[in-house]
Amino acid sequence: MPSQTNNFAYVRGEILPLDNAFLHVSDLAIQRGYGVFDYVKVSQGHPLFLEDYLERFHASARMLHMAVPLSDKALRDVVYELIERNDMGVSGVKMILTGGYSGNGYDPAEPSLVMLQQPLSLPGQEMLARGIKIITHAYVREIPQAKTINYTMGIRLIEEIRSKGASDVLYQQNGVVTEFPRCNFFIVAQDGTVVTPDSNVLLGVTRKNVLALAAKKYKVVERAVTLEDVYQAKEAFLTSTTKRILPVVQVDEKTIADGKPGPVAHALLADLIQLEEEYCRQQVVR
Protein backbone atom coordinates (compact mmCIF):
# COMPACT_ATOMS: atom_id res chain seq x y z
CA MET A 1 0.00 0.00 0.00
CA PRO A 2 1.16 3.54 -0.64
CA SER A 3 2.35 5.22 2.56
CA GLN A 4 0.36 8.42 3.07
CA THR A 5 1.20 9.70 6.49
CA ASN A 6 -0.85 12.87 6.10
CA ASN A 7 -3.93 11.04 4.90
CA PHE A 8 -6.69 10.31 7.39
CA ALA A 9 -9.41 7.71 7.12
CA TYR A 10 -12.50 6.76 9.11
CA VAL A 11 -12.79 3.16 10.31
CA ARG A 12 -15.63 1.87 12.48
CA GLY A 13 -16.16 5.07 14.44
CA GLU A 14 -12.64 6.47 14.52
CA ILE A 15 -10.69 8.90 12.37
CA LEU A 16 -7.08 7.72 12.15
CA PRO A 17 -4.11 7.83 9.77
CA LEU A 18 -4.74 5.78 6.61
CA ASP A 19 -1.59 3.80 7.44
CA ASN A 20 -3.43 2.51 10.52
CA ALA A 21 -6.75 1.82 8.77
CA PHE A 22 -7.36 -1.91 9.03
CA LEU A 23 -10.29 -4.31 9.29
CA HIS A 24 -10.16 -7.58 11.20
CA VAL A 25 -10.05 -10.66 8.99
CA SER A 26 -13.43 -11.74 10.39
CA ASP A 27 -15.01 -8.86 8.45
CA LEU A 28 -17.57 -10.11 5.93
CA ALA A 29 -15.90 -8.15 3.13
CA ILE A 30 -12.83 -10.36 3.58
CA GLN A 31 -14.72 -13.55 4.43
CA ARG A 32 -17.56 -13.24 1.88
CA GLY A 33 -17.09 -10.14 -0.28
CA TYR A 34 -20.21 -8.71 1.38
CA GLY A 35 -20.46 -4.94 1.18
CA VAL A 36 -21.60 -1.84 -0.69
CA PHE A 37 -19.88 1.47 -1.26
CA ASP A 38 -20.13 4.84 -2.87
CA TYR A 39 -17.68 7.43 -4.08
CA VAL A 40 -18.08 11.20 -4.26
CA LYS A 41 -15.71 13.48 -6.15
CA VAL A 42 -14.15 16.38 -4.25
CA SER A 43 -13.40 19.61 -6.11
CA GLN A 44 -12.42 22.96 -4.61
CA GLY A 45 -13.02 21.42 -1.18
CA HIS A 46 -16.62 20.41 -1.98
CA PRO A 47 -18.02 16.88 -2.27
CA LEU A 48 -19.96 17.33 -5.53
CA PHE A 49 -23.63 16.29 -5.46
CA LEU A 50 -23.07 14.60 -2.08
CA GLU A 51 -26.82 14.33 -1.40
CA ASP A 52 -27.25 12.09 -4.49
CA TYR A 53 -24.38 9.82 -3.47
CA LEU A 54 -25.66 9.49 0.10
CA GLU A 55 -29.11 8.58 -1.17
CA ARG A 56 -27.66 5.85 -3.39
CA PHE A 57 -25.40 4.61 -0.57
CA HIS A 58 -28.47 4.11 1.63
CA ALA A 59 -30.35 2.42 -1.22
CA SER A 60 -27.45 0.00 -1.83
CA ALA A 61 -27.22 -0.77 1.89
CA ARG A 62 -30.96 -1.48 2.07
CA MET A 63 -30.74 -3.90 -0.87
CA LEU A 64 -28.16 -5.90 1.12
CA HIS A 65 -30.21 -5.62 4.34
CA MET A 66 -27.62 -3.44 6.08
CA ALA A 67 -28.16 -0.28 8.09
CA VAL A 68 -25.75 2.65 7.72
CA PRO A 69 -24.54 3.23 11.29
CA LEU A 70 -24.36 7.05 10.98
CA SER A 71 -27.08 9.61 10.32
CA ASP A 72 -26.76 11.63 7.11
CA LYS A 73 -25.66 14.60 9.19
CA ALA A 74 -22.91 12.52 10.80
CA LEU A 75 -21.84 11.03 7.44
CA ARG A 76 -21.55 14.53 5.99
CA ASP A 77 -19.54 15.65 9.00
CA VAL A 78 -17.04 12.83 8.45
CA VAL A 79 -16.80 13.63 4.72
CA TYR A 80 -16.08 17.29 5.47
CA GLU A 81 -13.65 16.46 8.27
CA LEU A 82 -11.65 14.15 5.97
CA ILE A 83 -11.62 16.79 3.23
CA GLU A 84 -10.38 19.43 5.66
CA ARG A 85 -7.73 17.29 7.34
CA ASN A 86 -6.43 15.70 4.15
CA ASP A 87 -6.35 18.93 2.10
CA MET A 88 -5.90 16.92 -1.09
CA GLY A 89 -7.20 18.88 -4.11
CA VAL A 90 -9.20 17.01 -6.77
CA SER A 91 -9.88 13.65 -5.17
CA GLY A 92 -12.61 11.26 -4.12
CA VAL A 93 -14.11 10.22 -0.81
CA LYS A 94 -15.07 6.56 -0.74
CA MET A 95 -17.47 5.17 1.84
CA ILE A 96 -17.59 1.39 2.22
CA LEU A 97 -20.15 -0.48 4.32
CA THR A 98 -19.46 -4.17 4.94
CA GLY A 99 -21.29 -7.00 6.70
CA GLY A 100 -19.12 -6.44 9.78
CA TYR A 101 -17.06 -8.66 12.09
CA SER A 102 -18.90 -11.96 11.77
CA GLY A 103 -18.64 -14.52 14.55
CA ASN A 104 -18.99 -17.47 12.17
CA GLY A 105 -17.69 -15.91 8.95
CA TYR A 106 -21.12 -15.98 7.30
CA ASP A 107 -23.87 -14.31 9.31
CA PRO A 108 -23.85 -10.50 9.10
CA ALA A 109 -22.96 -8.54 12.23
CA GLU A 110 -22.91 -4.84 13.07
CA PRO A 111 -21.79 -3.32 9.73
CA SER A 112 -18.29 -1.84 9.38
CA LEU A 113 -18.24 1.67 7.93
CA VAL A 114 -14.96 2.77 6.34
CA MET A 115 -14.34 6.12 4.66
CA LEU A 116 -11.20 7.15 2.83
CA GLN A 117 -10.06 9.93 0.58
CA GLN A 118 -8.05 9.06 -2.51
CA PRO A 119 -6.25 11.30 -5.02
CA LEU A 120 -7.87 11.39 -8.46
CA SER A 121 -6.58 12.17 -11.96
CA LEU A 122 -9.27 13.20 -14.42
CA PRO A 123 -8.83 12.08 -18.06
CA GLY A 124 -6.23 14.20 -19.86
CA GLN A 125 -6.84 16.41 -22.91
CA GLU A 126 -5.17 13.90 -25.22
CA MET A 127 -7.50 11.06 -24.18
CA LEU A 128 -10.53 13.33 -24.54
CA ALA A 129 -9.39 14.46 -27.99
CA ARG A 130 -8.69 10.93 -29.23
CA GLY A 131 -11.42 8.93 -27.50
CA ILE A 132 -10.98 5.36 -26.29
CA LYS A 133 -11.30 1.82 -27.57
CA ILE A 134 -13.42 -0.58 -25.54
CA ILE A 135 -14.15 -4.29 -25.64
CA THR A 136 -17.40 -6.05 -24.76
CA HIS A 137 -18.07 -9.02 -22.48
CA ALA A 138 -21.22 -11.08 -21.85
CA TYR A 139 -22.22 -10.34 -18.25
CA VAL A 140 -24.88 -8.67 -16.13
CA ARG A 141 -24.02 -7.62 -12.58
CA GLU A 142 -25.84 -9.61 -9.91
CA ILE A 143 -27.82 -6.80 -8.31
CA PRO A 144 -27.34 -4.04 -10.89
CA GLN A 145 -29.19 -1.38 -8.89
CA ALA A 146 -26.87 -1.82 -5.89
CA LYS A 147 -23.31 -0.53 -5.82
CA THR A 148 -21.88 -3.67 -4.23
CA ILE A 149 -18.14 -4.20 -3.77
CA ASN A 150 -18.26 -7.21 -6.10
CA TYR A 151 -15.97 -6.37 -9.04
CA THR A 152 -14.77 -9.93 -9.61
CA MET A 153 -15.64 -9.84 -13.31
CA GLY A 154 -14.27 -6.35 -14.01
CA ILE A 155 -10.93 -7.02 -12.33
CA ARG A 156 -10.63 -10.46 -13.90
CA LEU A 157 -10.98 -8.76 -17.31
CA ILE A 158 -8.19 -6.18 -16.75
CA GLU A 159 -5.65 -8.42 -18.48
CA GLU A 160 -7.89 -8.96 -21.52
CA ILE A 161 -8.66 -5.23 -21.80
CA ARG A 162 -4.94 -4.41 -21.78
CA SER A 163 -3.94 -7.20 -24.13
CA LYS A 164 -6.42 -5.87 -26.69
CA GLY A 165 -5.16 -2.29 -26.35
CA ALA A 166 -8.51 -1.15 -24.95
CA SER A 167 -9.35 1.12 -22.01
CA ASP A 168 -12.49 -0.50 -20.61
CA VAL A 169 -15.08 -3.26 -21.04
CA LEU A 170 -18.76 -2.78 -21.81
CA TYR A 171 -21.03 -5.51 -20.47
CA GLN A 172 -23.66 -6.96 -22.79
CA GLN A 173 -26.02 -9.91 -22.60
CA ASN A 174 -27.61 -11.39 -25.72
CA GLY A 175 -26.55 -8.33 -27.68
CA VAL A 176 -28.11 -5.81 -25.28
CA VAL A 177 -25.47 -3.53 -23.77
CA THR A 178 -25.75 -2.21 -20.21
CA GLU A 179 -22.78 -0.58 -18.46
CA PHE A 180 -19.05 -0.70 -17.78
CA PRO A 181 -17.74 -2.05 -14.45
CA ARG A 182 -17.50 1.55 -13.18
CA CYS A 183 -19.20 3.76 -15.83
CA ASN A 184 -22.51 4.22 -17.61
CA PHE A 185 -22.83 4.20 -21.39
CA PHE A 186 -24.51 6.57 -23.86
CA ILE A 187 -24.89 6.74 -27.62
CA VAL A 188 -26.05 9.48 -29.96
CA ALA A 189 -28.32 7.87 -32.56
CA GLN A 190 -28.31 8.88 -36.23
CA ASP A 191 -31.32 11.17 -35.64
CA GLY A 192 -29.40 12.99 -32.89
CA THR A 193 -31.24 11.42 -29.95
CA VAL A 194 -29.11 10.87 -26.85
CA VAL A 195 -29.78 7.30 -25.65
CA THR A 196 -28.71 5.37 -22.55
CA PRO A 197 -29.64 1.86 -21.36
CA ASP A 198 -32.63 1.88 -19.01
CA SER A 199 -32.26 -1.41 -17.16
CA ASN A 200 -29.66 -3.66 -15.51
CA VAL A 201 -27.46 -0.62 -14.86
CA LEU A 202 -26.30 1.26 -11.81
CA LEU A 203 -28.07 4.61 -11.75
CA GLY A 204 -25.00 6.82 -11.90
CA VAL A 205 -25.12 10.33 -10.51
CA THR A 206 -23.14 11.58 -13.54
CA ARG A 207 -25.58 9.63 -15.75
CA LYS A 208 -28.44 11.52 -14.10
CA ASN A 209 -26.71 14.89 -14.51
CA VAL A 210 -25.82 14.19 -18.14
CA LEU A 211 -29.40 13.13 -18.90
CA ALA A 212 -30.69 16.40 -17.43
CA LEU A 213 -28.11 18.50 -19.29
CA ALA A 214 -28.76 16.67 -22.56
CA ALA A 215 -32.52 17.18 -22.25
CA LYS A 216 -31.97 20.95 -22.51
CA LYS A 217 -30.48 20.62 -26.01
CA TYR A 218 -31.38 17.26 -27.50
CA LYS A 219 -34.04 14.60 -27.58
CA VAL A 220 -33.19 12.12 -24.80
CA VAL A 221 -34.42 8.57 -24.24
CA GLU A 222 -33.68 5.74 -21.78
CA ARG A 223 -34.27 2.38 -23.47
CA ALA A 224 -32.65 -0.94 -24.34
CA VAL A 225 -29.52 -0.38 -26.45
CA THR A 226 -28.24 -3.18 -28.67
CA LEU A 227 -24.74 -3.74 -29.99
CA GLU A 228 -26.20 -3.03 -33.45
CA ASP A 229 -27.44 0.37 -32.17
CA VAL A 230 -23.90 1.05 -30.97
CA TYR A 231 -22.31 0.14 -34.31
CA GLN A 232 -24.76 2.48 -36.12
CA ALA A 233 -24.37 5.39 -33.67
CA LYS A 234 -23.11 8.85 -34.56
CA GLU A 235 -21.32 9.02 -31.21
CA ALA A 236 -20.74 6.88 -28.14
CA PHE A 237 -19.42 7.89 -24.76
CA LEU A 238 -19.17 6.78 -21.14
CA THR A 239 -19.98 8.75 -18.03
CA SER A 240 -18.70 8.39 -14.48
CA THR A 241 -17.85 10.40 -11.39
CA THR A 242 -14.13 10.10 -11.99
CA LYS A 243 -14.09 10.34 -15.80
CA ARG A 244 -17.02 12.74 -16.33
CA ILE A 245 -17.62 12.12 -20.09
CA LEU A 246 -15.18 10.17 -22.22
CA PRO A 247 -15.79 9.54 -25.95
CA VAL A 248 -15.75 5.93 -27.15
CA VAL A 249 -14.52 5.62 -30.75
CA GLN A 250 -14.02 1.88 -31.12
CA VAL A 251 -16.02 -1.11 -29.80
CA ASP A 252 -14.18 -4.41 -30.24
CA GLU A 253 -13.13 -4.29 -33.91
CA LYS A 254 -15.83 -1.81 -35.02
CA THR A 255 -15.09 1.89 -35.43
CA ILE A 256 -17.90 4.20 -34.32
CA ALA A 257 -18.82 6.75 -37.04
CA ASP A 258 -15.55 8.31 -38.31
CA GLY A 259 -13.54 7.10 -35.32
CA LYS A 260 -13.31 10.55 -33.76
CA PRO A 261 -15.03 12.07 -30.70
CA GLY A 262 -18.18 13.94 -31.69
CA PRO A 263 -19.73 17.33 -30.89
CA VAL A 264 -22.43 16.07 -28.50
CA ALA A 265 -19.97 14.45 -26.07
CA HIS A 266 -17.84 17.57 -26.30
CA ALA A 267 -20.75 19.95 -25.61
CA LEU A 268 -22.10 17.83 -22.75
CA LEU A 269 -18.68 17.68 -21.10
CA ALA A 270 -18.48 21.48 -21.15
CA ASP A 271 -22.00 21.66 -19.66
CA LEU A 272 -21.09 19.11 -16.97
CA ILE A 273 -17.96 21.01 -15.94
CA GLN A 274 -20.09 24.15 -15.71
CA LEU A 275 -22.66 22.32 -13.58
CA GLU A 276 -19.90 21.16 -11.20
CA GLU A 277 -18.64 24.75 -10.92
CA GLU A 278 -22.11 26.09 -10.22
CA TYR A 279 -22.51 23.45 -7.51
CA CYS A 280 -19.28 24.62 -5.85
CA ARG A 281 -20.35 28.29 -6.05
CA GLN A 282 -23.67 27.47 -4.40
CA GLN A 283 -21.88 25.67 -1.56
CA VAL A 284 -19.76 28.75 -0.92
CA VAL A 285 -22.81 31.04 -0.88
CA ARG A 286 -24.46 28.85 1.76
Place this chain on the structure above:
Amino acid sequence: MPSQTNNFAYVRGEILPLDNAFLHVSDLAIQRGYGVFDYVKVSQGHPLFLEDYLERFHASARMLHMAVPLSDKALRDVVYELIERNDMGVSGVKMILTGGYSGNGYDPAEPSLVMLQQPLSLPGQEMLARGIKIITHAYVREIPQAKTINYTMGIRLIEEIRSKGASDVLYQQNGVVTEFPRCNFFIVAQDGTVVTPDSNVLLGVTRKNVLALAAKKYKVVERAVTLEDVYQAKEAFLTSTTKRILPVVQVDEKTIADGKPGPVAHALLADLIQLEEEYCRQQVVR
Protein backbone atom coordinates in the same frame (compact mmCIF):
# COMPACT_ATOMS: atom_id res chain seq x y z
CA MET B 1 -15.50 -10.50 16.63
CA PRO B 2 -15.16 -13.27 19.17
CA SER B 3 -12.04 -12.84 21.28
CA GLN B 4 -9.95 -15.95 20.96
CA THR B 5 -6.68 -15.24 22.64
CA ASN B 6 -5.36 -18.73 22.15
CA ASN B 7 -6.23 -18.83 18.48
CA PHE B 8 -3.47 -18.12 15.95
CA ALA B 9 -3.87 -17.04 12.36
CA TYR B 10 -1.57 -16.47 9.40
CA VAL B 11 -1.69 -13.05 7.71
CA ARG B 12 0.59 -12.05 4.83
CA GLY B 13 3.62 -14.03 5.97
CA GLU B 14 3.19 -13.92 9.73
CA ILE B 15 1.61 -16.19 12.31
CA LEU B 16 -0.03 -14.03 14.98
CA PRO B 17 -2.94 -14.10 17.43
CA LEU B 18 -6.30 -14.02 15.65
CA ASP B 19 -7.14 -10.91 17.68
CA ASN B 20 -4.33 -9.13 15.81
CA ALA B 21 -5.20 -10.49 12.36
CA PHE B 22 -6.11 -7.50 10.22
CA LEU B 23 -5.90 -6.43 6.58
CA HIS B 24 -5.38 -2.85 5.49
CA VAL B 25 -8.48 -1.22 4.01
CA SER B 26 -6.67 -0.90 0.66
CA ASP B 27 -6.95 -4.69 0.29
CA LEU B 28 -8.94 -5.64 -2.81
CA ALA B 29 -11.22 -7.90 -0.75
CA ILE B 30 -12.45 -4.79 1.08
CA GLN B 31 -12.28 -2.44 -1.91
CA ARG B 32 -13.66 -4.79 -4.58
CA GLY B 33 -14.64 -8.14 -3.04
CA TYR B 34 -11.79 -9.71 -5.04
CA GLY B 35 -10.57 -13.01 -3.65
CA VAL B 36 -10.82 -16.79 -3.51
CA PHE B 37 -10.66 -19.17 -0.60
CA ASP B 38 -10.84 -22.77 0.47
CA TYR B 39 -11.69 -24.59 3.65
CA VAL B 40 -10.42 -27.92 4.92
CA LYS B 41 -11.96 -29.80 7.83
CA VAL B 42 -9.69 -30.83 10.69
CA SER B 43 -10.42 -34.05 12.55
CA GLN B 44 -8.18 -35.83 15.05
CA GLY B 45 -5.49 -33.28 14.22
CA HIS B 46 -5.55 -34.05 10.48
CA PRO B 47 -6.66 -31.74 7.65
CA LEU B 48 -8.88 -34.22 5.77
CA PHE B 49 -8.18 -34.62 2.05
CA LEU B 50 -5.90 -31.56 2.17
CA GLU B 51 -4.35 -32.35 -1.23
CA ASP B 52 -7.76 -31.99 -2.92
CA TYR B 53 -8.46 -28.65 -1.24
CA LEU B 54 -5.02 -27.28 -2.13
CA GLU B 55 -5.52 -28.30 -5.75
CA ARG B 56 -8.85 -26.48 -5.88
CA PHE B 57 -7.42 -23.43 -4.10
CA HIS B 58 -4.77 -23.14 -6.82
CA ALA B 59 -7.39 -23.63 -9.55
CA SER B 60 -9.59 -20.86 -8.07
CA ALA B 61 -6.59 -18.52 -7.80
CA ARG B 62 -5.65 -19.18 -11.43
CA MET B 63 -9.19 -18.36 -12.61
CA LEU B 64 -8.82 -14.94 -10.95
CA HIS B 65 -5.28 -14.51 -12.32
CA MET B 66 -3.67 -14.64 -8.88
CA ALA B 67 -0.61 -16.60 -7.77
CA VAL B 68 -0.59 -18.34 -4.39
CA PRO B 69 2.47 -16.84 -2.68
CA LEU B 70 3.48 -20.07 -0.89
CA SER B 71 4.55 -23.44 -2.27
CA ASP B 72 2.31 -26.39 -1.44
CA LYS B 73 4.91 -27.57 1.05
CA ALA B 74 4.85 -24.16 2.77
CA LEU B 75 1.02 -24.02 2.72
CA ARG B 76 0.87 -27.45 4.34
CA ASP B 77 3.41 -26.36 6.96
CA VAL B 78 1.23 -23.37 7.91
CA VAL B 79 -1.90 -25.57 8.07
CA TYR B 80 -0.13 -28.04 10.39
CA GLU B 81 1.40 -25.27 12.50
CA LEU B 82 -2.02 -23.65 13.04
CA ILE B 83 -3.55 -27.03 13.92
CA GLU B 84 -0.80 -27.72 16.44
CA ARG B 85 -0.78 -24.29 18.05
CA ASN B 86 -4.56 -23.90 18.19
CA ASP B 87 -5.29 -27.45 19.44
CA MET B 88 -8.97 -27.00 18.65
CA GLY B 89 -10.62 -30.39 18.00
CA VAL B 90 -13.08 -30.70 15.11
CA SER B 91 -12.64 -27.46 13.21
CA GLY B 92 -11.80 -25.99 9.84
CA VAL B 93 -8.77 -24.21 8.40
CA LYS B 94 -9.74 -21.50 5.95
CA MET B 95 -7.26 -20.05 3.47
CA ILE B 96 -8.21 -16.80 1.78
CA LEU B 97 -6.28 -15.24 -1.10
CA THR B 98 -7.22 -11.66 -2.02
CA GLY B 99 -6.13 -9.19 -4.70
CA GLY B 100 -3.77 -7.56 -2.17
CA TYR B 101 -3.07 -4.00 -1.06
CA SER B 102 -4.00 -2.06 -4.17
CA GLY B 103 -2.49 1.39 -4.77
CA ASN B 104 -5.55 2.67 -6.61
CA GLY B 105 -8.24 0.44 -5.11
CA TYR B 106 -8.80 -1.43 -8.39
CA ASP B 107 -5.65 -2.92 -9.90
CA PRO B 108 -4.51 -6.15 -8.25
CA ALA B 109 -1.27 -6.11 -6.28
CA GLU B 110 0.78 -8.80 -4.53
CA PRO B 111 -1.98 -11.11 -3.22
CA SER B 112 -2.74 -11.25 0.51
CA LEU B 113 -2.82 -14.78 1.93
CA VAL B 114 -4.77 -15.23 5.17
CA MET B 115 -5.26 -18.52 7.00
CA LEU B 116 -7.41 -19.07 10.06
CA GLN B 117 -8.77 -21.95 12.05
CA GLN B 118 -12.40 -21.86 13.13
CA PRO B 119 -14.36 -24.17 15.46
CA LEU B 120 -16.95 -26.32 13.69
CA SER B 121 -20.15 -28.03 14.79
CA LEU B 122 -21.25 -30.92 12.61
CA PRO B 123 -25.02 -31.41 12.12
CA GLY B 124 -26.59 -33.05 15.18
CA GLN B 125 -28.39 -36.41 15.26
CA GLU B 126 -31.79 -34.75 15.41
CA MET B 127 -31.22 -32.76 12.22
CA LEU B 128 -29.91 -35.87 10.48
CA ALA B 129 -32.91 -37.89 11.61
CA ARG B 130 -35.45 -35.27 10.56
CA GLY B 131 -33.84 -33.81 7.43
CA ILE B 132 -34.14 -30.17 6.39
CA LYS B 133 -36.43 -27.91 4.43
CA ILE B 134 -34.87 -25.77 1.71
CA ILE B 135 -36.06 -22.99 -0.56
CA THR B 136 -34.99 -22.30 -4.15
CA HIS B 137 -33.81 -19.08 -5.79
CA ALA B 138 -33.09 -18.19 -9.43
CA TYR B 139 -29.33 -17.59 -9.61
CA VAL B 140 -26.12 -19.00 -11.05
CA ARG B 141 -22.82 -18.03 -9.45
CA GLU B 142 -20.63 -15.84 -11.67
CA ILE B 143 -17.67 -18.19 -12.05
CA PRO B 144 -19.13 -21.42 -10.68
CA GLN B 145 -15.90 -23.42 -10.98
CA ALA B 146 -14.01 -20.93 -8.77
CA LYS B 147 -14.49 -20.73 -5.02
CA THR B 148 -14.57 -16.92 -4.94
CA ILE B 149 -15.38 -14.97 -1.77
CA ASN B 150 -18.49 -13.51 -3.45
CA TYR B 151 -21.45 -14.68 -1.34
CA THR B 152 -23.56 -11.55 -1.86
CA MET B 153 -26.58 -13.55 -3.00
CA GLY B 154 -26.37 -16.26 -0.34
CA ILE B 155 -26.02 -13.82 2.55
CA ARG B 156 -28.71 -11.52 1.15
CA LEU B 157 -31.05 -14.55 1.21
CA ILE B 158 -30.42 -15.46 4.89
CA GLU B 159 -33.47 -13.46 6.01
CA GLU B 160 -35.75 -15.12 3.44
CA ILE B 161 -34.48 -18.60 4.34
CA ARG B 162 -35.20 -17.97 8.04
CA SER B 163 -38.56 -16.32 7.46
CA LYS B 164 -39.69 -19.42 5.54
CA GLY B 165 -38.50 -21.79 8.26
CA ALA B 166 -35.90 -23.31 5.91
CA SER B 167 -32.25 -24.22 6.47
CA ASP B 168 -30.69 -23.37 3.11
CA VAL B 169 -31.33 -22.17 -0.45
CA LEU B 170 -30.83 -24.20 -3.62
CA TYR B 171 -29.96 -22.15 -6.70
CA GLN B 172 -31.82 -22.89 -9.92
CA GLN B 173 -32.02 -21.19 -13.29
CA ASN B 174 -34.90 -21.87 -15.68
CA GLY B 175 -35.86 -24.89 -13.60
CA VAL B 176 -32.40 -26.48 -13.66
CA VAL B 177 -30.97 -26.79 -10.14
CA THR B 178 -27.26 -26.44 -9.44
CA GLU B 179 -25.94 -25.98 -5.91
CA PHE B 180 -26.40 -24.27 -2.54
CA PRO B 181 -24.27 -21.26 -1.61
CA ARG B 182 -21.94 -23.60 0.31
CA CYS B 183 -23.06 -27.16 -0.54
CA ASN B 184 -23.59 -29.50 -3.48
CA PHE B 185 -26.88 -31.24 -4.19
CA PHE B 186 -27.79 -34.86 -4.91
CA ILE B 187 -30.98 -36.77 -5.58
CA VAL B 188 -31.78 -40.46 -5.69
CA ALA B 189 -34.05 -41.07 -8.69
CA GLN B 190 -36.97 -43.50 -8.63
CA ASP B 191 -34.82 -46.20 -10.28
CA GLY B 192 -32.25 -45.84 -7.46
CA THR B 193 -29.66 -43.91 -9.49
CA VAL B 194 -27.66 -41.35 -7.49
CA VAL B 195 -27.66 -38.11 -9.51
CA THR B 196 -25.87 -34.79 -9.06
CA PRO B 197 -25.77 -31.67 -11.29
CA ASP B 198 -22.84 -31.71 -13.70
CA SER B 199 -22.45 -28.04 -14.61
CA ASN B 200 -22.47 -24.56 -13.08
CA VAL B 201 -21.44 -26.02 -9.73
CA LEU B 202 -18.37 -25.85 -7.54
CA LEU B 203 -16.65 -29.23 -7.67
CA GLY B 204 -16.87 -30.03 -3.98
CA VAL B 205 -14.37 -32.39 -2.41
CA THR B 206 -17.18 -34.04 -0.43
CA ARG B 207 -19.18 -34.24 -3.69
CA LYS B 208 -16.23 -36.11 -5.25
CA ASN B 209 -15.89 -38.46 -2.28
CA VAL B 210 -19.63 -39.15 -2.17
CA LEU B 211 -19.69 -39.87 -5.92
CA ALA B 212 -16.86 -42.39 -5.49
CA LEU B 213 -18.51 -44.05 -2.47
CA ALA B 214 -21.91 -44.16 -4.20
CA ALA B 215 -20.40 -45.79 -7.30
CA LYS B 216 -19.46 -48.82 -5.20
CA LYS B 217 -23.12 -49.53 -4.38
CA TYR B 218 -25.40 -47.72 -6.81
CA LYS B 219 -25.65 -46.49 -10.35
CA VAL B 220 -24.26 -42.94 -10.38
CA VAL B 221 -24.66 -40.18 -12.95
CA GLU B 222 -23.68 -36.50 -13.25
CA ARG B 223 -26.19 -34.65 -15.43
CA ALA B 224 -28.60 -31.70 -15.52
CA VAL B 225 -31.15 -31.99 -12.69
CA THR B 226 -34.48 -30.17 -13.01
CA LEU B 227 -36.83 -29.08 -10.25
CA GLU B 228 -39.25 -31.68 -11.63
CA ASP B 229 -36.58 -34.37 -11.10
CA VAL B 230 -36.26 -33.17 -7.52
CA TYR B 231 -40.00 -33.32 -6.86
CA GLN B 232 -40.10 -36.90 -8.22
CA ALA B 233 -37.00 -38.10 -6.36
CA LYS B 234 -36.93 -40.93 -3.81
CA GLU B 235 -34.38 -38.96 -1.79
CA ALA B 236 -32.54 -35.67 -1.87
CA PHE B 237 -29.52 -34.56 0.13
CA LEU B 238 -26.76 -31.97 0.24
CA THR B 239 -23.05 -32.54 0.70
CA SER B 240 -20.37 -30.25 2.07
CA THR B 241 -17.15 -30.28 4.02
CA THR B 242 -18.81 -28.98 7.17
CA LYS B 243 -22.15 -30.82 6.89
CA ARG B 244 -20.97 -34.07 5.25
CA ILE B 245 -24.37 -35.41 4.07
CA LEU B 246 -27.65 -33.86 5.17
CA PRO B 247 -31.04 -35.18 3.97
CA VAL B 248 -33.40 -32.70 2.28
CA VAL B 249 -37.05 -33.58 2.88
CA GLN B 250 -38.85 -30.46 1.65
CA VAL B 251 -38.15 -28.12 -1.29
CA ASP B 252 -40.22 -24.92 -1.12
CA GLU B 253 -43.73 -26.26 -0.53
CA LYS B 254 -43.11 -29.73 -2.00
CA THR B 255 -42.40 -32.70 0.23
CA ILE B 256 -39.81 -35.14 -1.15
CA ALA B 257 -41.09 -38.75 -1.14
CA ASP B 258 -42.59 -39.47 2.31
CA GLY B 259 -40.90 -36.44 3.90
CA LYS B 260 -38.34 -38.54 5.76
CA PRO B 261 -34.61 -39.06 5.22
CA GLY B 262 -33.95 -42.15 3.11
CA PRO B 263 -31.62 -45.14 3.27
CA VAL B 264 -29.17 -44.02 0.57
CA ALA B 265 -28.25 -40.76 2.33
CA HIS B 266 -27.96 -42.70 5.56
CA ALA B 267 -25.70 -45.38 4.06
CA LEU B 268 -23.50 -42.85 2.25
CA LEU B 269 -23.04 -40.82 5.42
CA ALA B 270 -21.80 -43.93 7.24
CA ASP B 271 -19.42 -44.65 4.34
CA LEU B 272 -18.16 -41.06 4.33
CA ILE B 273 -17.45 -41.09 8.06
CA GLN B 274 -15.55 -44.34 7.56
CA LEU B 275 -13.58 -42.80 4.68
CA GLU B 276 -12.62 -39.84 6.90
CA GLU B 277 -11.45 -42.22 9.60
CA GLU B 278 -9.41 -44.26 7.16
CA TYR B 279 -7.78 -41.04 5.95
CA CYS B 280 -6.80 -40.16 9.51
CA ARG B 281 -5.38 -43.64 10.13
CA GLN B 282 -3.26 -43.43 6.98
CA GLN B 283 -1.84 -40.08 8.13
CA VAL B 284 -0.77 -41.59 11.42
CA VAL B 285 0.92 -44.52 9.70
CA ARG B 286 3.00 -42.13 7.57
